[in-house]
Amino acid sequence: MTADVSYDPRSGATAASVVHTTPAEVEQLVARAAAAAALVGQASPATRRAWLAAGADALVDNREELARIADWETALGWTRLDGEVVRAANQMRFYADVAVEGTYLRAVIDPATATTPFLARTNVPLGPVAVFGASNFPFAFSVFGNDTASAIAAGCPVVIKAHPAHPLTSQRTFEIVHAAMQAAGAPDGIAALVFGYETGTALVQHPAITAVAFTGSQAGGLSLWKLANQREVVVPVYAEMGTVNPVVITPAAGHDITAIADGFVQSFTMGSGQFCTKPGLLLAPRGSGATAAIAAALDSLAPEPVMLTSGIAASVTRGVAELQSAGATIAAQTPPAPGGWSSPAVLLSAPVDLLQRESRLLEECFGPVGVVVEYDDLDEALEAVDRLQGALAASIMIGEDDPDAASVLSRVERKVGRVIVNGWPTGVAFTWAQVHGGPWPATSSPATTSVGAAALDRFVRPVAYQGLPDQLLPPPLRADNPWGVPRRVAGVLQPGAQP
Known part of the structure; x- marks a missing residue:
């Protein structure tokens, strides 16, 4: 059975290994994510914020252990990695707050008139998302990094493909955060972690996966993009590949x-x-x-x-x-x-x-x-x-x-x-205005960003509802607006009342 081998970059010595996920295990984990999709998607943004906050707190509580393991596998230095753990935790909180603020839902209500029917529109979660962790940021762009945090905040369960450069870091990070989120009430299927190159291919091709998020090389991103476009049901690939x-x-x-x-x-x-x-x-x-x-x-x-x-x-x-x-x-x-x-x-x-x-x-x-x-x-x-x-x-x-x-x-x-x-591009702040993307082939989807508030937009799609009674509408469109999100009603923007 093959495995991701962990090395010490400073010496090249083997540290440990993590066995690759079997095809049967992949099927089980994706099925678990699919089963959790409705619960995660229907949970209020405030509920998702509680789950993500619990995971963020667990990251910070275990920062010393995580930074030590990551330094062993990446040689990036304990000081930088300790800071990156905190950054990843703050990213989780940020995306949760973006979800609660509610603008990403783009809720619009057009009351019926003498010539037009009642119409209402909002964004809904896509469903299970496959996330490929990056090599160069073992926390901020990896297991519970920007892609995973923004997908969960948007209401999507995630199946994460660990990067082989730091398998032990990925495994321990997942154990800590997933347990904390479950303890806060999140379903078991809210996240899963898999290992292995062939596993990544299987994820992209799995019919239950609705989108792919990737950070890495141009060759790797284009390979996943081609796989997704060869599926019977094509799904979007949000690949951040970078160029000069x-x-x-x-x-x-x-x-x-x-x-x-x-x-x-x-x-x-x-x-x-x-x-x-x-x-x-x-x-x-x-x-x-x-x-x-x-x-x-x-x-x-x-x-x-x-x-x-x-x-x-x-x-x-x-x-x-x-x-x-x-x-x-x-x-x-x-x-x-x-x-x-x-x-x-x-x-x-x-x-x-x-x-x-x-x-x-x-x-x-x-x-x-x-x-x-x-x-x-x-x-x-x-x-x-x-x-x-x-x-x-x-x-x-x-x-x-x-x-x-x-x-x-x-x-x-x-x-x-x-x-x-008059400044330098290294360093990407996770803020409301941030864009971490670019024209092809820097990314596979130039209209999107993998960092910043708009990162949630990748994992939702708009649905319009015509003539529905109030009780059948999604929460963002109901008369009482239980999620307290901003909405445009009859062309007039109404501010939200965040819980």
Whole structure:
């Protein structure tokens, strides 16, 4: 029987293993989720908030144990992981509060008139959702991370595919949170955890699964998207895959290159460069000294990246070689740490005329790798931006009263889901306005986000009810509005009265 093997990235030593879920077990767990779907979907948002709050409290109560296990499997450091446990708990509470606020339901009531019937519309939960945990965030984007928390908040039970990079962390996190949610009254089928590559395929193809949420590589996300589209009943795949996130420095901002260089190096090496929002391509005006300044900043910071898996470490080496074959040259690099799955941090430079469609220079190299390109004319840089794949985020470095700011913004915003001015994209706040998505192929569904209040929208669909008596309407549409959600009645927005 095969298993997900847990390794220590610092040494490469085997830590432990978790046996893959059998096909029979998958069937049982998905059936349990399907059986719980009606109960979870019909529970009030306030009830779901109580379940998620109990899980969040359990995460915080066990943060020391969870961070220790995760550090053993990921080498991301206890301090960061301890903070990430708290972040995951706060995400659960946030999405629960979004559900209680009720705007995501989009409740609308059109009373009957002499010429039109009574119509009412609200969003309803899809049903059981398959969530694929990420490798680089073992808590915030994994078992009970953004996707799982927002799906449950929206009223959907979840079957979670654990990432093989941290099976022990996934297993223990699930045990702690699931038990706490059950103790708070949630049904057993509100969440399940499975292991194994073939298990993931079976989940996507299972007829009871109504949607798929994924955070990871482009190859992995597209594979799941194709599987879902081959089903007899096609279901949506919300894959956050990421691509190269650009940075554009205008001529007016070039005078502050030392500060920009320091920020770029810190951002593209943060977490060993294993952030989906890592800036990968920096476009700077020639004569600003950008390449030399960034190389100096990298030498000064001297990071010693340790990668999550041996596969990621190998892909960094392969990616740097491919970038060189595409015409880039190494401007600076740090020596890898001894032992384990270490990697150098690498800065490359390339001529602007090589930034052509299909060039490897316009593709992501996941890891502590950045490419700097110096342009002679801003239009050259913007034409290169036009040729980029869709990305999650972009940074624009502008000067005070910069005459180029508006034109750069108008070109960059076509390519990304989030634009940052005079700042860096690493780090994604879970807030009401947040968008963590982007045009294809950064995500498979550009109209959605995997972080922020709108994350719930992925797991509901609108249903209109015509001529129904009040007692048959869903709670958000009944006259007494028992969930206290905001509604638009006869075109007039009525605020909710949250419980």
